[in-house]
Amino acid sequence: MKNSKNEWCKDYDACPLEDFLINIDGYASSRSKLPWMTYEDWAFKAALASTSDVIVSGGKPIALSYSVGATDENVLESVSLGIGKASEFLKSIVLKGDTNRSMNDPWIDVVSIGKMINRKFVKRSGAKKGDYLIQIGYLGYGSLSQKLLEEKININDIDKKLLDKTILPDLQINAYIPISKYATSSSDNSDGWISTLYNISLSSNVKILLEAIEMDPILRNYINEEEALYSWEDYNFAVTVNEKNLDEFLEECKKLNIRCFIVGKIDYGLGVYYKNKKIENRGWSW
Amino acid sequence: MAGRGRMNINEARINIVSESIKNFGLDNILLLEEKLDPQFEYIQRLKEKVGKNYATIYSLLVSLISYKLAMKGEEWWKCFSEYLSEKGKPKNFDEAVNNLTNFVKDCKGSIIGRSIKMKRIEKVVNGSKDLLLEILNNPEIVIEKPDKIMKNIARSLNSEEWKKTITFSIKMSYYSIKNRGELKPLTISIPMPIDIRISCISYTSGIVESNSYKEIFKKPRIAIEAWDMVSKLSNIPQIHLDSLLWIIGRNLIEFGLKEARESAEKILISFFDKNKVNDLLNNLFYKECK
Numbered sequence: 038m039k040n041s042k043n044e045w046c047k048d049y050d051a052c053p054l055e056d057f058l059i060n061i062d063g064y065a066s067s068r069s070k071l072p073w074m075t076y077e078d079w080a081f082k083a084a085l086a087s088t089s090d091v092i093v094s095g096g097k098p099i100a101l102s103y104s105v106g107a108t109d110e111n112v113l114e115s116v117s118l119g120i121g122k123a124s125e126f127l128k129s130i131v132l133k134g135d136t137n138r139s140m141n142d143p144w145i146d147v148v149s150i151g152k153m154i155n156r157k158f159v160k161r162s163g164a165k166k167g168d169y170l171i172q173i174g175y176l177g178y179g180s181l182s183q184k185l186l187e188e189k190i191n192i193n194d195i196d197k198k199l200l201d202k203t204i205l206p207d208l209q210i211n212a213y214i215p216i217s218k219y220a221t222s223s224s225d226n227s228d229g230w231i232s233t234l235y236n237i238s239l240s241s242n243v244k245i246l247l248e249a250i251e252m253d254p255i256l257r258n259y260i261n262e263e264e265a266l267y268s269w270e271d272y273n274f275a276v277t278v279n280e281k282n283l284d285e286f287l288e289e290c291k292k293l294n295i296r297c298f299i300v301g302k303i304d305y306g307l308g309v310y311y312k313n314k315k316i317e318n319r320g321w322s323w
Numbered sequence: 324m325a326g327r328g329r330m331n332i333n334e335a336r337i338n339i340v341s342e343s344i345k346n347f348g349l350d351n352i353l354l355l356e357e358k359l360d361p362q363f364e365y366i367q368r369l370k371e372k373v374g375k376n377y378a379t380i381y382s383l384l385v386s387l388i389s390y391k392l393a394m395k396g397e398e399w400w401k402c403f404s405e406y407l408s409e410k411g412k413p414k415n416f417d418e419a420v421n422n423l424t425n426f427v428k429d430c431k432g433s434i435i436g437r438s439i440k441m442k443r444i445e446k447v448v449n450g451s452k453d454l455l456l457e458i459l460n461n462p463e464i465v466i467e468k469p470d471k472i473m474k475n476i477a478r479s480l481n482s483e484e485w486k487k488t489i490t491f492s493i494k495m496s497y498y499s500i501k502n503r504g505e506l507k508p509l510t511i512s513i514p515m516p517i518d519i520r521i522s523c524i525s526y527t528s529g530i531v532e533s534n535s536y537k538e539i540f541k542k543p544r545i546a547i548e549a550w551d552m553v554s555k556l557s558n559i560p561q562i563h564l565d566s567l568l569w570i571i572g573r574n575l576i577e578f579g580l581k582e583a584r585e586s587a588e589k590i591l592i593s594f595f596d597k598n599k600v601n602d603l604l605n606n607l608f609y610k611e612c613k
Contacts, residue, residue: 169435248431283435299393299434312429 048162048240050090050224056153058096062087063146070143071182071203073192076112078204080105080119080145081126082270085208086227087149088127089272092210093225095159095217096151102132104146106139116145127210154217161240163222164277170245170301171286173216174207174273175253176230180264190259199255207253208272209296215289216274219282229269234309235318237275244306247316251298266311267319277303329534330545336529336609337549341556343606344567347599349559353506356498356566358594361397365404366498372408377419378499379462380455381407384423386492387447387476388440394432402430416459420448443480450479458496465496469511487516494562508563515550515561517543520572523612525549527575535613571604575612584608 046052051060062083064070070079080103088098103120107113113136124131129149182203184190192200216223224236230250238245252265260268278286283299290297309316356363370378385403392399406426413419424441427433433440448455454475458464465472473489480489490513497509515521522540525531530549533539539546554561571591574583584604591600 248434280436300431302434 048160049094049158050161051094051096051149051151051158053094053153053156053158056156058091058094058151058153058158059148060087060090060094060151061146061148062090064144066143066145071186073185073200074204075119076115076143077119077122080116081123082119082204083145083147084120084123084127084149085205085272086270087147088123088129088151089208089225089227089274091149091151092208092213093159093216093223093274093276094151095157095213095220095223096153097213098127098129098149098210099152100132100150101127101129102134102148102150104135104137106137106142106144108139108141108143112143116143120147126205151213154214157217159216159220159223159276161222161224161236162242163220164237164241164243164245164303165221165279166243166303166305168221168277168279168303169283169299170234170247170303171276171278172251172273172298172300173212173276173290174209174271174296175251176207176226176268176271176273177252177256177260177265178202178206179226179229179269179271180260180267181256182270183268184259184264195259202253202255206271206273207296209274211293212274212276212295212297214293215286215295215297216276218289219278219286220276221279223274223276226271226273226275227269229267229319230271230273230275231266231309231316232269232318233275237277238307238309241277241303242307244304245301245309246304246313247301247309247311249298249300251296251300266316330538330542331532332545332549332552333529333532334552337552338556340528340530340606341553343602344553344559344564345557347567347595347603349508349563350506351595351599352559352563352567353508354594355570355591356563357503359570359590360498360566362400362495363498363501365400366495367503369404369408370499373410373412375499376459376462377413379465379496380416380419380459381423382499383455383458383465383492383496384420384444384447385426386495387480387488388427388433388443389491389495390488391435392432393434399430399432402426402432406430416456419459420444446481447476447479451475462496462500465493465500466507466509469493469497469509486514490516490562494565508560510560511562512554513561514547515554515565517546519576521550521565521568522546523575524568524572524607527580527610527612528607529609568607571607575608580608580611583612 051058064083084101091098101124105116120131185192222237222241224233226233234245250262250265366382407422410422413422427440476489501507519540522536525539525546526536531539531546550561554564571587574586588604
């Protein structure tokens with residue numbers, strides 16, 4: 038009997054189908070809703086997370102669909118508000134919302150659909166020796182969440198604006214434009230930055246020499262570099278670009294006001310190295 | 324007016340702009356380099372740690388690879404200053420070269436074309452070793468004989484197209500030799516390096532008439548000629564004119580004329596005479612950069 042292994046989309050953050058890129062992400066509230074989030078925030082972030090895979094694959098976000106398991110009507114209403122807010126932020130329409138009753142743990146699945154430019158999309162495989170590694174968008178907000186969860190930082194010491202970044206990180210929506218034009222490979226940071234880089238390393242069969250981590254400067258007093266390496270759910274992007282297209286790529290970033298940083302290079306080999314030291318692959322696995 | 328296709332030099336504007344730059348004065352421009360050019364500050368900090376001789380060699384060599392950087396210029400010079408300060412004063416020339424090579428390897432700003440940058444340093448260190456040892460022994464020769472140094476380095480690099488970075492390396496080593504508060508100009512005549520910022524001021528000041536600053540950037544010959552004229556009339560060497568324009572033109576691309584002018588005014592007015600600043604800015608920000 039054929040099982041439902043996703044062979045068709047191996048090495049993809051989002052799956053291409055004709056002119057579209059499609060992704061689905063699901064979350065159980067007990068495992069994903071941070072204590073300081075409302076259900077509206079939680080749904081908003083779930084939509085962002087699903088769309089992040091579409092953007093990093095080179096798709097322009099155009100539509101969302103979702104299915105929610107709610108424990109009561111208040112949760113249902115909050116979730117629909119969150120999805121509405123996300124649809125405005127992502128400039129995507131909501132195609133369909135499906136509602137279900139959940140006994141004790143609300144859950145949500147979000148489908149995100151993006152449109153490809155000339156059917157061009159980018160996978161995790163494709164990076165080559167000599168390519169440059171670009172980080173798009175700041176990271177570090179996941180590490181802040183981690184420290185708040187572990188009570189290493191008191192939530193009352195955190196500015197509201199900074200706390201909001203754990204709900205809406207530095208997602209660069211227009212990044213699909215330079216990515217679709219010039220990237221050789223890409224992956225988004227949902228399970229941890231190192232894990233994201235390993236996605237590219239393992240799929241492309243290359244070694245990644247990471248030289249810098251671009252953390253949001255407002256996090257400097259809370260997070261150190263090593264912590265930022267494993268920062269998760271920042272929905273920033275790792276992208277590789279061939280040297281011959283590097284100037285155009287950076288020019289496009291500048292033009293569209295997208296935060297792009299050159300943070301490393303690609304070499305023969307396997308694994309991720311930070312300042313010449315091999316870094317262990319760890320992050321959320323599912 | 325000298326006609327050259329769609330681009331022209333506007334002599335009337337050149338006279339007015341030169342006059343207001345002359346009125347602002349060379350001493351004020353030298354002071355402005357000290358107060359507002361972060362490169363000067365970072366080089367001085369390095370000098371405090373490793374001494375003038377090594378700071379001059381470091382500044383000269385690193386300028387030659389200060390192109391296509393993966394970070395902002397300010398961040399690059401900070402990285403340079405902090406990294407080499409931490410190494411302390413080298414025992415000899417070879418140790419200095421070794422420190423510099425490690426800096427290029429370790430500072431992420433040099434990531435684009437790093438192996439080419441390393442080769443470039445190697446070429447100059449091998450090809451101009453006697454000259455570099457002479458500078459190490461007597462850094463003042465950078466100010467006394469800048470043309471001799473530029474020719475020697477150009478020969479080692481064996482390429483005309485690097486002229487801009489070679490000129491820049493003279494300026495940065497001059498920043499190392501100059502002490503804070505010392506008003507000693509660098510009297511060399513160089514073609515003005517026409518980057519985006521200077522193209523924009525060439526347009527906004529009205530000294531070059533063109534459809535847009537982008538055209539000036541693409542065909543810089545007329546702008547070079549125009550700034551040569553301004554340099555002569557105002558009696559200010561191009562290398563110092565470049566500092567003035569670079570510092571006040573930094574906001575022109577990102578903001579509109581009014582905002583850029585306000586921002587420049589805010590910076591300058593805390594150091595210099597209000598009337599001179601206003602006259603200068605009125606003439607350099609004469610029309611919108613487009």
